[in-house]
Amino acid sequence: MFASYMINGWIMATIIAVVAGAVGLFVVLRGMSFAAHALPLGAFPGAAAANLLGISELWGLIGFSGLGVIGITQLAQRQRRDVATALMLMALLGLGTLFLSLSGHYAQGVYALLFGQLVSVSRAEIWPVLALGILIIAALGLGFRPLLLNTLSPDLAATHGISAGRADFGFLALVGIATAMALPVVGALLVFSLMIGPAAAARSLTNRPATALLLSVCLAVLTVWVSIAAAYISDWPTGFFVGTLAALLFAVARLSRRFHRLP
């Protein structure tokens, strides 16, 4: 399980878990789960587009993800956010279908993009992901308090000079980048569970915002590590363990809060 060809996978999965856990906390607190679900789904055909254009998969994903982020922010000014998100998802999926059919031989790739592929990670693939990961964590650390205040109440934040529009766009952009970097490894269907499960559990386990952030990251890393190990031993797909564990974490945290109200 720690053979040399697996080591890169472990490193990659850990970076992604740290980022998903951190970004995920604010996704959950801001009630943006649907956007976090739609972005990876809308972005995954970006890999096919990149393949067609002969550029790196990561840039294709970032491109599509960016389109999604800009589209949602623009449309959300005129209508409810969930509708804006759904509209953008529709448009991107439509575009994606076209790219997928144009690059006909990509069927195998589609499966990997939906469900993730951890074994075939090369050292060269780690660097850009690491760089993006550091960028996201730095941005979250830097903007932690303004973002927290805006999450608590956009109105209150505005009186401290924090623009609601900018906070919204800035954070969604972080979700978009996190999505793009995590997608090839954990898959479009699972990025979401890694963002939501650990974060939703963390917010029930502590009353302190900074502790919740740390806890969310730890739980996400734990989820990924246990899942990879379990998948290796059982030969069942990693995705099964990630999804189930994330849901389980949430359920346990929820129950513990019900029975043991924090002081």
Add this chain to the structure above:
Amino acid sequence: MSTLTETLNVSALSVAFPGRQVLKDVSFSLMPGEVCGLIGSNGSGKTTLLRTILGLQAATSGAVHLNGAVGYVPQKIAFDMDMPLRARDVVGLGLDGNRFGLPLPSLGKRRKVEAMLRAVGAEAFADQRVGDLSGGQQQRVLIAHAMIRRPRLLLLDEPLANLDVRAVADIVGLLHRFARDEGVTVLVSAHDMNPLLGVMDRIVYLAQGRAATGKTEEVVRTEVLSRLYGHHIDVIRVHGRVLVIAAGAADEIPIAIEKHPVHVCEIP
């Protein structure tokens, strides 16, 4: 010097939204330590006036002059029960919520937060989740959040709405103390003026976009309010409370009157 100058001066302020004039030619000024009630029905422009003073809303014409920092307590925030945030965190964010970087523990900040929590009587629930607190407790926390930077002017948007009688009296007492003891100017909006009668030095009464302003006893009178509403209004004082009553046939009563705080007596 600054104790002699007014904290807030609003002159000939007008604000319009597309297709709707919200405020017309509103003027008033407030001195240090004064408590002013901003009274009017829902939709009369109270929130717009407060937001314009804060600079969150642009005025069509007129001017707002502020002397010193401003604290703001927005209209009822629905705190999320699942938000991992203690009362003391919300107060702390009032101090440094707009700063960048991770919050590092600091003794100076901790002292300020403790002092503020004490000042609003929130020590007992300082470590509880804001989402778990009662309406009155949340209002105290929000006032502490707004006051921690020691502003000269405190604006509050309907802080008494949906509170029980006891909590209303507590919050009014708290505002009165800030004004009396620390010279803070308090501008508080409400749809019912009665809880504020005992502490209010001044009143800005909004109806149909216009304002009647002045000392409470000068404004809350039959002639003044009748002129403001453009309809005959009776102001009745009973047991230390003020009742504002509009009488007339249903189709004669202006829409602005049909809502609080005016009691409508339909006379067929």
